Amino acid sequence: MNTPVLSFTDKGIYCPAGDFHIDPWRPVARALITHGHADHSRWGHDSYLSTDAAAPVIRHRLGDISIDTLRYGEQRRIGGATVSFHPAGHIPGSAQIRVEVAGEVWVASGDYKVSPDGLCEAFEPVKCHAFITECTFGLPVFKWAPQATVAADINAWWSACAAEGRPCLLGAYSLGKAQRVLALLNPAIGPILTHGAVENTNEVLRAQGYALPDTVRVTPDLDPKQHPGAMVIAPPSALGATWARRFRGAQVAMASGWMRLRGVRRRRGADRGFVLSDHADWDELHQAIRETGAEKVFATHGYTDIFARWLGSRGYDARIVPTEFGGDEDIAEDTA
Amino acid sequence: MKAFAALFSAIDQSTRTTVKTAALAEYFRTAPDDDRLWTVALFSGRRPKRAVTTTQLREWASERAGLPLWLVEESYPIVGDLAETIALVLPPPGDTSDRSLSDWLGDLLTYPALDIAARKARTLDAWDRLDATERFLFNKLITGGFRIGVSRKLMTRALAQATGQDEAAMALRLMGDWTPQTTTWQRLVAAPDAEEDDSRPYPFYLAYQIDGAPETLGPPGDWLAEWKWDGIRGQMILRGGAHHVWSRGEELMTDRFPELARARDFLPEGLVFDGEIVAWDGAQPLPFNTLQQRIGRKTVSKKLLRDAPVVMLAYDLLEENGTDLRDRPLEQRRDRLDALLAELPDDANIRASPLIPFETWNALAQTRSTARDRRAEGLMLKRRDAPYLAGRKKGDWWKWKLDPLTVDAVMIYAQQGHGRRANLFTDFTFAVWNGNELVPFTKAYSGLTDAEFNKITAWVRRNTLQRFGPVRQVTPELVFEIAFEGIQPSSRHKSGLSLRFPRMARWRHDKPAQEANTLDDLHEMLALYG
Ligand SMILES: [Zn+2]
Ligand SMILES: [Zn+2]
Numbered sequence: 088m089n090t091p092v093l094s095f096t097d098k099g100i101y102c103p104a105g106d107f108h109i110d111p112w113r114p115v116a117r118a119l120i121t122h123g124h125a126d127h128s129r130w131g132h133d134s135y136l137s138t139d140a141a142a143p144v145i146r147h148r149l150g151d152i153s154i155d156t157l158r159y160g161e162q163r164r165i166g167g168a169t170v171s172f173h174p175a176g177h178i179p180g181s182a183q184i185r186v187e188v189a190g191e192v193w194v195a196s197g198d199y200k201v202s203p204d205g206l207c208e209a210f211e212p213v214k215c216h217a218f219i220t221e222c223t224f225g226l227p228v229f230k231w232a233p234q235a236t237v238a239a240d241i242n243a244w245w246s247a248c249a250a251e252g253r254p255c256l257l258g259a260y261s262l263g264k265a266q267r268v269l270a271l272l273n274p275a276i277g278p279i280l281t282h283g284a285v286e287n288t289n290e291v292l293r294a295q296g297y298a299l300p301d302t303v304r305v306t307p308d309l310d311p312k313q314h315p316g317a318m319v320i321a322p323p324s325a326l327g328a329t330w331a332r333r334f335r336g337a338q339v340a341m342a343s344g345w346m347r348l349r350g351v352r353r354r355r356g357a358d359r360g361f362v363l364s365d366h367a368d369w370d371e372l373h374q375a376i377r378e379t380g381a382e383k384v385f386a387t388h389g390y391t392d393i394f395a396r397w398l399g400s401r402g403y404d405a406r407i408v409p410t411e412f413g414g415d416e417d418i419a420e421d422t423a
Numbered sequence: 424m425k426a427f428a429a430l431f432s433a434i435d436q437s438t439r440t441t442v443k444t445a446a447l448a449e450y451f452r453t454a455p456d457d458d459r460l461w462t463v464a465l466f467s468g469r470r471p472k473r474a475v476t477t478t479q480l481r482e483w484a485s486e487r488a489g490l491p492l493w494l495v496e497e498s499y500p501i502v503g504d505l506a507e508t509i510a511l512v513l514p515p516p517g518d519t520s521d522r523s524l525s526d527w528l529g530d531l532l533t534y535p536a537l538d539i540a541a542r543k544a545r546t547l548d549a550w551d552r553l554d555a556t557e558r559f560l561f562n563k564l565i566t567g568g569f570r571i572g573v574s575r576k577l578m579t580r581a582l583a584q585a586t587g588q589d590e591a592a593m594a595l596r597l598m599g600d601w602t603p604q605t606t607t608w609q610r611l612v613a614a615p616d617a618e619e620d621d622s623r624p625y626p627f628y629l630a631y632q633i634d635g636a637p638e639t640l641g642p643p644g645d646w647l648a649e650w651k652w653d654g655i656r657g658q659m660i661l662r663g664g665a666h667h668v669w670s671r672g673e674e675l676m677t678d679r680f681p682e683l684a685r686a687r688d689f690l691p692e693g694l695v696f697d698g699e700i701v702a703w704d705g706a707q708p709l710p711f712n713t714l715q716q717r718i719g720r721k722t723v724s725k726k727l728l729r730d731a732p733v734v735m736l737a738y739d740l741l742e743e744n745g746t747d748l749r750d751r752p753l754e755q756r757r758d759r760l761d762a763l764l765a766e767l768p769d770d771a772n773i774r775a776s777p778l779i780p781f782e783t784w785n786a787l788a789q790t791r792s793t794a795r796d797r798r799a800e801g802l803m804l805k806r807r808d809a810p811y812l813a814g815r816k817k818g819d820w821w822k823w824k825l826d827p828l829t830v831d832a833v834m835i836y837a838q839q840g841h842g843r844r845a846n847l848f849t850d851f852t853f854a855v856w857n858g859n860e861l862v863p864f865t866k867a868y869s870g871l872t873d874a875e876f877n878k879i880t881a882w883v884r885r886n887t888l889q890r891f892g893p894v895r896q897v898t899p900e901l902v903f904e905i906a907f908e909g910i911q912p913s914s915r916h917k918s919g920l921s922l923r924f925p926r927m928a929r930w931r932h933d934k935p936a937q938e939a940n941t942l943d944d945l946h947e948m949l950a951l952y953g
Contacts, residue, residue, distance in 0.1 A: 393498075
């Protein structure tokens, strides 16, 4: 065992045997992409490889790129490495990437959550020797309530606002969170309106066959009065902008794992904060790591130093993956 | 506790004052007497004393959660609040409880009589019967740190709404030396008896900082000007053969400033003064750090009385012969105040804060620029015909402070913020040059916008040199203008000095780190203004 299966470079995760990168942040010749979020899927690589389920969104976001696809579980030989993609349960099409070189298996998790959300392909544990795990919410304070509970809270809030004749404005990232929320809404309560960025993604995903409720795109000439009791789904950045002002008297909420923290809730200035994350919580991280059977664990994307120290104290060979941003991108878009 | 937790959530979830007031008023209408009395107490700063130390609480929580202590402690700066951190790491409760707020508070009041093992057992039992929000509140109460986003004014308004009583009368009634153990909801709020409490102060009238030039206030002849002293705002009450000294935070400070008792030898009964308590050298105030030695000392040694003597500089008279004067124009109150205090000897330890005569705003601006020489922070402008209002109200009283002192300093350490700004880097340590070395001299954590904190946070992540727990050492590159109100010598700081109210005035994008100020510059300021 001379060269490790995967190594960590200033461009991202690299496989010497196959001469490719995983989710690189600088332009490379061959990039394997776990999912379409901006911090994983960047512009400028010569060739892309992703799941067939993730490719439409990646193409939609990056435009004219050269992208090749694999189905979940399908194997591909690249140089001395065999790679395959496995559901990560994070957003539609998202994958963990399994890399096998000479019988040694490493898995790069990308972003993941373990409990199924009913919309995207459910997380699938993959046995491996080494596991590169995200840990965006790798602190024991982060624990999620069951999805059904959060869905009931959101719908109750919507009903109450609709009864008062107020619109609801719910901030959710345009790829992933927005569609997950849409799938949780009870369309019997009222009409559902969407910001353009959300609706563009909806169109791509609907064309792939993901089941989303009917929505109305908010265009400049849309009159909110024509849609009483509406639920409006928009990216968080649109909530404080001029765009949101047309919805007079609206109640504003955010759906994100960060809403677990009162300080973040208050900083957002939202009326409500729904704790709904597409990342694994503290318990799910442990479950996922346990199920891989890996002895070697690399922590990336989050509170890496604390999480790696904790895993180390539990007998794992745990290390921190250096990333471009020093490890925690907790305020970046798409990491909620 | 469920009803109180629901009230808290309603208040905490809303950014609208009207919604908060309505939620409180509804609670005051419907909650049991003991609970609403305690709620009034909590929202007026009458918190129970700390029943356990925060260290004990962390240890018990980590034990109950099955986590090492260090992990709980690493989580704390990220969450930003210990009570919340503990509420979040604990396993879900095994049970629920219908006990009320006052039941739980009653429990906490018995803690001092219990040994540590019993306190721990009770705490663990409570945690196992409370949901996340209730636990958070319980932890806040048990650590004596209960402070949430309800101002006293808002609470008073809600109480007035709920009981159909006058808001000002309600505010007055809530002042003074009561606790939920010494009164009842009936006596305090619902049907207060006529018998007055001799020690009860009036609600303080608070000034706003003037925005822009005083010309906007109209003719100078409508206004009185005084120095704005850098001391402790207080009310001195002479009633019923005793005297009482109250701080603005409604803390009884009578015993802390025994020299103020001298006023009783010279003044009649039935007086209430509003003024500033300052350390006094016989002719003018001593620097604030002299007064600071007196703050927080309940017993005062002879030496301290000699080294840091205090007087009250009175600037308003709220009651005379037992009559409330607050509705009279300031000018009249001021005349009576001056008449009362004019002839007193120096050792009465109370004197009138002098009025500053002026003809034009320009001339007054000249006077203001000499404030530092008078050991004042600037001027106060008060409308001649204004009544004495309650709370912070715009229009009649203005602070016209000196521009702060400033230095340009280099950021060398950054730490994540607390509360509203948890998970942004907002707490910074700043340094100035001493030769080729950067010497830290102050911390600051306010003064910038959220957008700027967002930018700095991204920068800190990319420019971390080393981590020490929650603190990051960063590339010494960013320069900020640090504004502060005063500077004083300090042997506890490597720089040999400390600042009063330091904050970031602006981010100096235009300045390279090499051009930041030096330690010599600071020591020069210390010599001038310290
Ligand atoms: Zn993602
Ligand atoms: Zn990510």
